[in-house]
Amino acid sequence: MSQPPPKDLAAEPLARHLALHNMPGQRSKTAITQLRRRRAALNCSPAPIPSVAERARARFLADAVAEIARRGGETDIEGEHRSTPLSVAERAEGIALLRVAGWRWYGKRVKPRMVELAYLYGKDDAGPWAVRVPGTTTSVAEGLAWLTPAAVVKARAAGRRVRRQGDVYAIETAPGRDGRGDLPDAHEWRPRTRRLVHHPADGRKHRPLALPWPVEFVTQRTIAMGRGNGWSEGD
Known part of the structure; x- marks a missing residue:
């Protein structure tokens, strides 16, 4: 009875062994190499699972x-x-x-x-x-x-209160300047209730901002x- 070849033989000596013992299967070096490559592709390790x-x-x-x-x-x-x-x-x-x-x-x-x-x-x-x-x-x-307006930086340095609602800053100011400043269309100042409200087109609005002291508004500007x-x- 012929001895089976060792499993770790290279393709060329394995081909000689198969031919010498008249064993079945692919016997050429090329056929053995191709078979091993196909098996390796089928048995390749799965990709590691990300942490x-x-x-x-x-x-x-x-x-x-x-x-x-x-x-x-x-x-x-x-x-x-x-x-x-x-x-x-x-x-x-x-x-x-x-x-x-x-x-x-x-x-x-x-x-x-x-x-x-x-x-x-x-x-x-x-x-x-x-x-x-x-x-x-x-x-x-x-x-x-870079995003913070110069007026906001100056107000904070002077110890004045600053609140923000999205891209709008409400800066504490003198009573005579209360409510001044240009607001974007999506923001509305309601002086009677002292609330700054937000109603954007996409519906993702900020909470109303209560501002009990005099404020003026500055809008954040950024690159389009x-x-x-x-x-x-x-x-």
Whole structure:
């Protein structure tokens, strides 16, 4: 009775062994190599299961990208052969900075150009929000500082009270200036009840803001979503 070949033989000596002992099956080196490759493909190890933390990070990024896209923002930079997507650069104070940098392809007649995009993303009482900040922004703190109007910075430095409702800041002021300032269409000041109310088109409104002291209003300005560099209101 012929002895079975060792399982760990290389293809060439295994082929010689099978032929020498007149054993059935594929006997050539090429046939044995191909058979082993097919078996290896069928028996390949499954992809590792992401950890809970990895799945949470992926879900957070997906939610942030979806909100930016909903507001008309770019979520990747299209290159000649591939696109570069947004990624989370930092998370701090419940807010995330998302960034992407890459060579944008404009076609064969125009040279590619390095482009940087950056957004702040977070959630408040009205739900998720996202605003575009300069592409060179490298931290949440830097992005928040850029978004904050100069009048708000000055008021806080002077010890005056400041409240915020989305993209509107209510700054404590002198009685003679009560109610001054331009409000976006989605915000309404009701002096009789001393309430600032929010009624946006998409229905995701902020809670009414009670302001019992004299206030004037300043609106946050940010870079418009999309490829342009114009100005837009925040949220």
